[in-house]
Every structure is written in structure tokens, then in C-alpha cells.
Amino acid sequence: MTIHTVGIDVGSGAVKCVLMSHGADGPTLLAHRASRIRKRDVSAVVDEVFGHVVHAVDIDQVDYIATTGEGEDIPFATGHFYGMTTHARGGLFLAPGATAVLDVGALHARAIRMDERGKVLNYKMTSQCASGSGQFLENIARYLGVSLAEVGPLSLSADKPEKVSGICAVLAETDVINMVSRGIATHDILRGIHESMANRFARLLRAARAEGTVFVSGGLSGDVGLIGSVRDALEKGRGKRGFAEVELATHPLGIHAGAIGAAIWGAFRHERLSLGAPAWTSRSAL
Numbered sequence: 001m002t003i004h005t006v007g008i009d010v011g012s013g014a015v016k017c018v019l020m021s022h023g024a025d026g027p028t029l030l031a032h033r034a035s036r037i038r039k040r041d042v043s044a045v046v047d048e049v050f051g052h053v054v055h056a057v058d059i060d061q062v063d064y065i066a067t068t069g070e071g072e073d074i075p076f077a078t079g080h081f082y083g084m085t086t087h088a089r090g091g092l093f094l095a096p097g098a099t100a101v102l103d104v105g106a107l108h109a110r111a112i113r114m115d116e117r118g119k120v121l122n123y124k125m126t127s128q129c130a131s132g133s134g135q136f137l138e139n140i141a142r143y144l145g146v147s148l149a150e151v152g153p154l155s156l157s158a159d160k161p162e163k164v165s166g167i168c169a170v171l172a173e174t175d176v177i178n179m180v181s182r183g184i185a186t187h188d189i190l191r192g193i194h195e196s197m198a199n200r201f202a203r204l205l206r207a208a209r210a211e212g213t214v215f216v217s218g219g220l221s222g223d224v225g226l227i228g229s230v231r232d233a234l235e236k237g238r239g240k241r242g243f244a245e246v247e248l249a250t251h252p253l254g255i256h257a258g259a260i261g262a263a264i265w266g267a268f269r270h271e272r273l274s275l276g277a278p279a280w281t282s283r284s285a286l
Contacts, residue, residue: 003063003270004030006053007263008046009086009256010071013037013106013134013219016259017049019057022267027093031056032256046074066266068258081265083258084110089118090261091215095249100210101257102201102230102248104220106134109201111208118261124207126200134219136169137226140176140193144186148223151190155225158191172196190225198229202237211244221254 002023009016019031031053035045054062067077068086083103091101092114101112110125126133141151162184164175172193179189205214220226227250234246253260 003267004059004061005064005066005263005266005270006050006062007086007259007261007266008050008065008067008071008074008077009083009258009262010042010046010067010069010074011037011105011219011258012070013138014255015042015045015049016256017046017053018256018259018263019053019059019062020260020263020267021059022264027264027267029093029253029260030059032253032259034255042070043074046071064266064270066262066269068262079266079269081262084112084120084123085118086258086261086265087217088112088114088120088261089264090257090259091217092116092118093260093264094217094251094253094257095213095215097213098215098249099212100205100208100214100246102205102210102214102216103257104134104201104216104218104226106138106219108133109197109204109218111201111204111210111214113208113210122208124204126204133169136172137193137197137220137223139169139173140190143173143176144180144189146186146190152223152225152227154187155190155194155223156228158185158187160185160188161191161195162188164189164192164196191229194223194226194229195233197226198233201230202233205234205246206237206244209244210246213247213249215249215251215254215257217254217257219255221250221257222252 007018014036016034021028033049033052065078067080072080087103103110108126113122
């Protein structure tokens with residue numbers, strides 16, 4: 001029997017939602033939607049993306065609505081799952097064989113190491129004030145007068161990256177202001193920021209003891225300049241003590257990894273409930 005689940009990932013900067021079917025051949029992604037929150041009411045954004053995915057495909061019913069991130073209080077949800085658990089499982093769906101996930105969100109980044117089932121084995125994360133987040137990069141892009149879509153390609157075109165403080169966002173933003181006043185080219189500033197962030201992420205992966213294939217999820221997973229800088233940082237660390245062999249994997253739907261993982265875990269929980277097995281509460285994680 002095929003069942004249908006919805007996964008809703010409420011982040012600090014955007015809401016992501018997916019619709020999935022689960023049958024004999026495993027989970028299949030049917031529809032997806034992401035929408036920036038900006039200054040809008042979060043519940044209105046949730047309603048928008050949920051309405052889009054459930055009406056994108058002709059189905060009889062949704063059997064389970066799973067939330068993650070900051071979506072615990074969505075009134076029509078069936079259950080809630082922890083973000084690290086959902087990003088781990090969503091990363092496995094998008095990159096089979098991955099052994100870790102680098103989740104780069106609006107307020108923080110985290111390195112998550114998991115097993116072949118998506119069970120979290122270890123994790124490390126940045127603090128909210130660190131200069132390694134989507135919100136920080138968005139603030140810099142706004143100051144420089146470029147869109148987020150332009151940031152990655154501009155960074156890749158840099159030939160003289162300018163070093164940026166990696167200690168905290170306030171110091172890094174001060175560095176950028178000084179660079180602009182000195183006439184440093186925008187693409188060199190952006191590359192410097194990416195390299196600073198990438199060094200932090202490489203240290204996160206090292207601390208989490210990640211090895212093998214690392215899938216990049218979250219809002220910055222599509223930033224080609226950042227991905228390039230992370231690959232460079234990992235290459236520089238190759239062979240050094242404490243640095244394992246790591247290969248980055250990306251996917252166009254990387255931003256939806258948390259929602260996908262929630263939908264998959266929702267199907268698992270629905271099956272347990274239908275078999276009469278003891279269920280977790282709506283605020284617990286697998």
C-alpha cells in the first residue's frame with residue numbers, strides 16, 4: 001500500500017515543504033516548495049508552501065504531516081522530528097552512501113555524522129554569533145549591493161581573495177566595510193568571506209570526525225562559490241593530522257533535505273502506529 005507524507009522544515013530564513021509517496025520501491029519525492037520568510041508571518045508562509053505541495057499532485061489523502069526545525073507548533077502537524085535527524089536522513093535520500101551532512105543554515109552551521117540508516121552518531125555546530133551563516137552572508141551581499149544568486153559566481157571569478165576575520169560576524173562585517181573603503185573588488189571580498197566560512201566548516205567536519213562522502217544541505221547548499229571554497233579548504237587539510245578523507249556531495253534540492261528527512265521519518269512512524277507499535281510523542285526524535 002502506498003502512503004503519502006508531507007515534511008515541513010521551518011527555518012530561521014525560509015520554510016521548506018515536500019510531499020512524498022512511500023511504496024514497495026521506497027520513498028519518492030512528488031512535490032517541493034521553499035519560500036523565504038522575510039518579514040512575513042511564519043504561519044502564513046507555512047500555509048502557503050503546504051497548500052502548494054498538497055495540490056501539486058492528485059492524491060486522496062496525506063497520511064502523516066511531519067515537521068522539523070522550528071515547526072513544533074504547527075497546529076495541523078502529526079509529529080515533530082529533530083533537525084539533525086531529518087537532515088541526516090534527507091541527506092541520505094539525496095546522496096545515497098553519504099556518511100555525514102554539512103548543514104549550512106541562516107543562523108548556524110553544523111556537521112552531522114551518521115550511519116547508513118541516518119542515525120546521528122556525532123555532531124558539531126557553530127555558535128549563533130559566528131561568521132559562518134546564511135544570514136551573515138545575506139547581510140554582506142546586501143551591503144555590497146549584490147543578490148544572493150550573484151554571490152557564488154562572483155566569488156568564483158575572484159583572483160585576489162581578501163582575508164576576512166573568522167572570529168565573529170561583527171568583526172567580519174567591519175572588515176568588509178574597511179575593504180569597500182579601500183576599493184577592494186566585490187568578487188575578491190566575497191571570495192575572502194567564503195574562504196573564511198569554509199575554514200570554519202572544515203574544522204567542524206574535523207571535530208565531528210566526518211569522513212567519506214559529506215552531503216551539503218541547507219540554504220547555502222546551492223552557493224557554488226562557497227562549495228568551491230569548502231572543497232579547497234578540505235584539500236588543503238588533506239593528509240594533515242586529524243583530517244580524514246572527505247568528498248563533498250551536492251544536490252539542487254539540498255535546501256529541502258530537512259523536509260525530505262521529516263517526510264521519510266514520518267512514513268516510518270506512521271507504519272509503526274498502524275502496526276500498533278509503541279509510538280514516540282510528537283516532540284520526540286527517532
